[in-house]
Amino acid sequence: MTDLTPAHPETEYPIVVEGLRNSFDGYVVHENLSLKVRKGEVLGVVGGSGTGKSVLMRSIIGLQQPDAGEVTVLGHRMGAEEDEEGGIDLRSRWGVLFQGGALFSTLTVGENVEVPLRQFYPDMTDTLRSEIARFKVRLSGLSGEAAFKYPGELSGGMRKRAGLARALALDPELLFLDEPTAGLDPIGAAAFDSLTRELKETLGLTVFLITHDLDTLYAICDRVAVLADKKVIAVGTIDELLALDHPWIQEYFNGPRGRAALDAKDRPAGAPVHEVPRQSGLGPAQPEERIEADKSDFAPDIDDKRAGMDSADRTEA
Numbered sequence: 245m246t247d248l249t250p251a252h253p254e255t256e257y258p259i260v261v262e263g264l265r266n267s268f269d270g271y272v273v274h275e276n277l278s279l280k281v282r283k284g285e286v287l288g289v290v291g292g293s294g295t296g297k298s299v300l301m302r303s304i305i306g307l308q309q310p311d312a313g314e315v316t317v318l319g320h321r322m323g324a325e326e327d328e329e330g331g332i333d334l335r336s337r338w339g340v341l342f343q344g345g346a347l348f349s350t351l352t353v354g355e356n357v358e359v360p361l362r363q364f365y366p367d368m369t370d371t372l373r374s375e376i377a378r379f380k381v382r383l384s385g386l387s388g389e390a391a392f393k394y395p396g397e398l399s400g401g402m403r404k405r406a407g408l409a410r411a412l413a414l415d416p417e418l419l420f421l422d423e424p425t426a427g428l429d430p431i432g433a434a435a436f437d438s439l440t441r442e443l444k445e446t447l448g449l450t451v452f453l454i455t456h457d458l459d460t461l462y463a464i465c466d467r468v469a470v471l472a473d474k475k476v477i478a479v480g481t482i483d484e485l486l487a488l489d490h491p492w493i494q495e496y497f498n499g500p501r502g503r504a505a506l507d508a509k510d511r512p513a514g515a516p517v518h519e520v521p522r523q524s525g526l527g528p529a530q531p532e533e534r535i536e537a538d539k540s541d542f543a544p545d546i547d548d549k550r551a552g553m554d555s556a557d558r559t560e561a
């Protein structure tokens with residue numbers, strides 16, 4: 245991997261992945277993948293569809309057992325026997341917004357946010373738990389009333405915010421977001437970006453952000469990691485990445501869509517914010533594509549049969 249900005253103290257990496265290998269029935273997704281995420285940064289993770297971004301995230305949070313390699317999160321080696329007992333506590337130190345949202349459809353938004361609180365703080369009083377849940381709902385930009393609604397009663401954007409509220413339930417140090425703006429309209433996506441950045445600044449979060457959304461990359465990411473050829477081929481600022489002579493990187497950031505996203509970022513304050521349509525890095529920005537993305541947002545949520553299970557063990561809806 246080309247780490248374009250290597251001068252950083254070793255202790256400042258809450259996530260360290262080394263020599264990771266993942267495969268499914270002989271199909272190798274990652275081979276010798278390494279990545280270090282810095283404390284307090286928003287790290288964007290990009291790569292073509294199917295390159296293993298979500299699998300990488302699942303490996304980091306312990307939902308995917310790798311064939312080989314080491315994953316160290318907040319100083320704990322994932323999967324190591326001596327850390328088995330500390331594993332539960334460790335899971336309370338991160339929050340995850342899965343690609344499909346993964347809200348429990350038969351629980352209200354507030355009850356969804358309460359799930360991790362119940363899990364990690366079983367002795368908490370009902371009143372305190374529901375107050376914290378409502379606070380997180382508000383923190384995520386939803387009205388207090390939204391706490392009493394069911395996921396099916398919310399728009400796609402509101403459901404993303406509800407998922408974010410649940411990810412923030414335990415005051416995490418690390419926030420994992422898998423395609424948080426997919427399927428949102430441009431205004432909703434820009435608002436979600438601002439919220440992510442604001443939460444990162446005010447709560448001191450480190451954010452691992454998987455996205456195809458070039459506007460998001462330009463707007464809120466401190467650095468970007470590029471997945472290709474089964475590994476992270478480079479990590480750095482967008483300017484640093486652009487200085488590399490890699491065809492995929494050049495096409496992604498320097499193609500017409502990348503340039504439009506850059507123009508949008510550089511637009512002076514006060515200019516219409518959504519003059520340039522938000523760009524996804526993959527293929528042409530056809531209306532069909534947005535509709536396709538919208539569909540995934542309305543994928544059925546997890547039913548309540550699974551509501552009793554550990555929230556961190558859930559896979560994407």
Ligand SMILES: Nc1ncnc2c1ncn2[C@@H]1O[C@H](COP(=O)(O)OP(=O)(O)OP(=O)(O)O)[C@@H](O)[C@H]1O
Pocket residue numbers: 268273291292293294295296297298299300343
């Ligand atoms: N549980 C699984 N069983 C078998 N194959 C899997 C499993 N999870 C992921 N894969 C395969 O691993 C590869 C990487 O999947 P992953 O979901 O990480 O891609 P991605 O980069 O997140 O793609 P997208 O941008 O479309 O979300 C794909 O080929 C996928 O089919």
Ligand SMILES: [Mg+2]
Pocket residue numbers: 297298299343422
């Ligand atoms: Mg994915």
